[in-house]
Amino acid sequence: xxxxxxxxxxxxxxxxxxxxxxxxxxxxxxxxxxxxxxxxxxxxxxxxxxxxxxxxxxxxxxxxxxxxxxxxxxxxxxxxxxxxxxxxxxxxxxxxxxxxxxxxxxxxxxxxxxxxxxxxxxxxxxxxxxxxxxxxxxxxxxxxxxxxxxxxxxxxxxxxxxxxxxxxxxxxxxxxxxxxxxxxxxxxxxxxxxxxxxxxxxxxxxxxxxxxxxxxxxxxxxxxxxxxxxxxxxxxxxxxxxxxxxxxxxxxxxxxxxxxxxxxxxxxxxxxxxxxxxxxxxxxxxxxx
Numbered sequence: 688x689x690x691x692x693x694x695x696x697x698x699x700x701x702x703x704x705x706x707x708x709x710x711x712x713x714x715x716x717x718x719x720x721x722x723x724x725x726x727x728x729x730x731x732x733x734x735x736x737x738x739x740x741x742x743x744x745x746x747x748x749x750x751x752x753x754x755x756x757x758x759x760x761x762x763x764x765x766x767x768x769x770x771x772x773x774x775x776x777x778x779x780x781x782x783x784x785x786x787x788x789x790x791x792x793x794x795x796x797x798x799x800x801x802x803x804x805x806x807x808x809x810x811x812x813x814x815x816x817x818x819x820x821x822x823x824x825x826x827x828x829x830x831x832x833x834x835x836x837x838x839x840x841x842x843x844x845x846x847x848x849x850x851x852x853x854x855x856x857x858x859x860x861x862x863x864x865x866x867x868x869x870x871x872x873x874x875x876x877x878x879x880x881x882x883x884x885x886x887x888x889x890x891x892x893x894x895x896x897x898x899x900x901x902x903x904x905x906x907x908x909x910x911x912x913x914x915x916x917x918x919x920x921x922x923x924x925x926x927x928x929x930x931x932x933x934x935x936x937x938x939x940x941x942x943x944x945x946x947x948x949x950x951x952x953x954x955x956x957x958x959x960x961x962x963x964x965x966x967x968x969x970x971x972x973x974x975x976x
Contacts, residue, residue: 817876820910824869831862868910875907875942878935897930901963904938908945908961916958923965 838855841847901924909919945961953959 817873820869820872820876822869823910824866824873827862827865827869831859831866834858834862865910868907871903872907872910875904875938878938892932893934894929894931895934896927897965898924898926898928900930900934900938901965904941905963911945911949913949913953913959914957917953917960919961919963921963921965924963925965928965 834855838847838852841851901921905919905921912919941963948959948961
């Protein structure tokens with residue numbers, strides 16, 4: 688009886704389980720049947736959205752195709768423009784190189800012409816400056832020759848007096864000094880002309896007597912003074928002054944200062960005074976003008 692009862696209970700429990708399963712399956716079936724119209728509607732909406740997306744995608748693809756074609760056209764135009772610009776740049780660079788070469792040739796030609804013109808002016812200037820001392824020397828030599836002939840003629844005729852002889856000798860001495868100054872000035876001009884072709888740093892320092900040299904230069908400069916109202920003086924100059932230096936450079940500096948005084952400082956004036964002064968500074972001779 689107990690076994691039968693347990694078996695009945697087990698069977699009853701299994702029946703209940705089958706009913707519950709059947710009821711759950713039935714409920715799911717009913718729910719599925721009820722959900723089917725909503726799913727169909729959702730499916731239809733999805734299909735409609737898919738069509739719209741396909742149309743939109745097709746439109747976007749078409750727009751992208753047009754944009755790509757436009758970009759490609761612009762790229763072609765830009766490439767053509769860059770090529771044309773490069774050709775123009777190359778042509779311009781070639782023209783610049785050609786113009787530069789022509790300009791260099793023109794500049795060299797112009798510099799050569801300027802050098803020739805400067806050399807011509809320099810030669811004319813030196814020749815003009817040399818005309819004065821050489822003319823004075825020739826005039827003095829001619830006067831000395833006439834004086835010698837006059838003295839000789841008086842001696843031959845027995846009419847030569849001591850006063851005439853002294854006067855003639857004085858004139859000959861003056862003429863000799865004038866000839867000496869003129870020739871010295873011409874020699875200095877030649878030296879200046881030669882010095883133009885030699886750089887000052889190529890001149891070798893040498894020993895010479897500065898006092899004697901300044902006196903010689905001063906004699907020449909006095910012969911170039913514009914008139915009687917102009918003077919040139921040497922101050923503080925000893926009888927002899929050994930000096931080691933560049934004689935030509937020193938003479939060129941003093942010569943330029945003297946020329947500047949005549950051409951600029953004394954322009955339009957009736958009198959003037961130049962003082963060449965020699966002093967000492969820290970035991971060393973100091974020359975000033």
